Amino acid sequence: MEKERSFKEAMVKLPPGFRFHPTDEELVIQYLKRKVFSCPLPSSIIADIDIYKHDPWELPGEEGQEKYFFNIKEAKYPNGNRPNRAAATGYWKATGIDKPVLSSRSNQVVGMKKSLVFYRGKAPKGVKTDWIMHEYRLAEAGAKPCNISARKSSIQNYMAPVEDWVVCRIFLKKRGPKREARVEHGIHLSSNYRTGFIDFMLQQQNSRNAREDINNEESSSCSSTLTSSSSKSA
Numbered sequence: 001m002e003k004e005r006s007f008k009e010a011m012v013k014l015p016p017g018f019r020f021h022p023t024d025e026e027l028v029i030q031y032l033k034r035k036v037f038s039c040p041l042p043s044s045i046i047a048d049i050d051i052y053k054h055d056p057w058e059l060p061g062e063e064g065q066e067k068y069f070f071n072i073k074e075a076k077y078p079n080g081n082r083p084n085r086a087a088a089t090g091y092w093k094a095t096g097i098d099k100p101v102l103s104s105r106s107n108q109v110v111g112m113k114k115s116l117v118f119y120r121g122k123a124p125k126g127v128k129t130d131w132i133m134h135e136y137r138l139a140e141a142g143a144k145p146c147n148i149s150a151r152k153s154s155i156q157n158y159m160a161p162v163e164d165w166v167v168c169r170i171f172l173k174k175r176g177p178k179r180e181a182r183v184e185h186g187i188h189l190s191s192n193y194r195t196g197f198i199d200f201m202l203q204q205q206n207s208r209n210a211r212e213d214i215n216n217e218e219s220s221s222c223s224s225t226l227t228s229s230s231s232k233s234a
Helices: 002-010 024-036 152-159 200-233
Strands: 067-072 090-102 109-120 127-138 165-172
Touching (some): 024 067, 024 090, 024 127, 024 165, 090 127
Antiparallel strands (some): 067 165, 090 109, 109 127, 127 165
8 A cells, every 4th residue: 555655756747649759868867956956946846756666567557658757876785886677576677878968058978878678587597577777877077067057055965966876767568469479578478480481472472383284275275176177077
């Protein structure tokens, strides 16, 4: 009950027809940077949730829509910088290399985007799912204080980052209809589809040969009929 209550409090309902689809730059500059430096946010639509305490399908949000959350990175070891990626029944595994997020004005790198895939079970023998997470963090160029007026009594809050915040986009990867299988929580439980190859050139050649055979048979039949008629006349 407590978890359900906190999830409902975290969810923000948008009016019908409205969707929250920020760009990478907007997520980093307008939301993450403001969060890090305690600046006012454009909207409270992104909730603060420890995503690593829950499985991705348990997190609040509309079904089939992308989910956005603020999260504080945790260290796996007390004296280490390696983030803890373990979740409720699985873990998040990074894939590929981190991609830079560029400012459209200055073309500077203001953030970095890390891609992760959710696995059920324990590493390294987890079962890969279709749940994807993009984790955004500030880069050095983006780690400058917000340029927002503040009262003298609260200037310090705007000048230094207070937490090691990241913003996360979580979604279930969509598959084409020919590749669909029975799926539970993004895990493919069966995949009996086989890719077939149809040689249309060979089919056309076979059809052409069949027509030629029919024509030859008809020509032969006509020749036999003419020969028989000529013999009777003689």
